[in-house]
Amino acid sequence: MLPVKKRKIFSRTDEKSDLFDGLPDDLIVFILCKLSSSASCPSDFINILLTCKRLNLLALHPLVLAKAGAKVFAVRAKSWSDSAHRFLKHCVNTGNVEACYSLGMIRFYCLQNRASGASLMAKAAITSHASALYSLAVIQFNGSGASKNDKDLKAGVALCARAAFLGHIDALRELGHCLQDGYGVRQNIAQGRRLLVEANARELASSLRSLTRGQQQRQQCYQRYTYVADSGCPLLSDFGCNVPAAEVHPVNEFLKDWFESRMGELGAGLRLCSHDGCGRPETRPHEFRRCSVCGLVNYCSRGCQALDWKLRHKVECVPVEP
Known part of the structure; x- marks a missing residue:
């Protein structure tokens, strides 16, 4: 329980009376925790800080920062600064799992x-953060930040399996492809296909839930990607459905904007994952798998490759002339 500050109670006839001043700090902190966890963008939280000195002080309380949702940290790459970095570190110190993953x-x-980034993602993964588990799996599959010989396929499969168990759709899809191909695990084509169907079903359920959020949000979802004509949502065309794609995590949008806006240099011979909703870059030349037909696109994972194929690449892929 937070200490309650004693405040002067004004009479009704006092022109300076303010009901807000009479509210205890712990009640305001409780309300701010709810607001920070449900904020739809960073400005929602920033507006609280700018309201008054008291709200500015209480909004930076460790309990409030620990509850902040992923969208509070959805800073634009062009707006990245030392102060944004410090704010994320401050949230990490309060135990905010989303801040650990994003930073x-x-x-x-x-x-x-690399070392600090992987450590923070591992800190989030320990608390069963599904996206952090999947990101660490991608790092293990590719040997990111190290050499090709540092790939650990078994560790990648284990991390993917844990993330899939927690409901991460991309991890479930990746695990299905690993089982189909015998990549890092004993091949089991039937089980792999079952997991891919389950990933499709979960994606369908998630997309249908998003349809209840209002027409404006649905329109934003449709505009997020450029769809192949008459294909509907990627992978859901198997079910004959035409629903919005899943919402991209803010940190993936940050990665894509960071490199596309040239805030960060990729380095000679390095490329981004070609799936629009990913944003991961290569950490060494030829790290990602390339399309075996055209060789013009590359992907950080089998999941991204399958998703982008249905989303866009199947109508663009042209065999390389000998």
């Missing part, structure tokens, strides 16, 4: 601080 991804891929 871990930014440090690992954008700031090229």
Whole structure:
């Protein structure tokens, strides 16, 4: 329980009376925790800080920062600064798991601080953060930040399996492809296909839930990607459905904007994952798998490759002339 400040109670006839001043701090902190966890963008939280000195002080309380949701940290790459970095570190110190994951991804891929980034993602993964588990799996599959010989396929499969168990759709899809191909695990084609169907079903359920969020949000979802004509949502065309694609995590949008806006240099011979919703860059030349037909696109994972094929690449892929 937070200490309650004693405040002067004004009479009704006092022109300076303010009901807000009479509210205890712990009640305001409780309300701010709810607001920070449900904020739809960073400005929602920033507006609280700018309201008054008291709200500015209480909004930076460790309990409030620990509850902040992923969208509070959805800073634009062009707006990245030392103050944004400090704010994320402050949230990490309060135990915010989303801050650990977001800052871990930014440090690992954008700031090229591999050890610190991987450590922060591992800190989030320990608390069963599904996206952090999947990101660490991708790092293990590719040997990111190290050499090709540092790939650990079994560790990648284990991390994917844990993330899939927690409901991460991309991890479930990746695990299905690993089982189909015998990549890092004993081949089991039937089980792999079953997991891919389950990933499709979960994606369908998630997309249908998003349809209840209102027409404006649905329109934003449709505009997020450029769809192949009459194909509907990627992978859901198997079910004959035409629903919005899943919402991209803010940190993936940050990665993509960071490199496309040239805030960070990729380096000679390095490329981004060609799936629009990913944003991961190569950490060494030829790290990602390339399309075996055209060789013009590359992907950080089998999941991204399958998703982008249905989304866009199947109508663009042209065999390389000998």
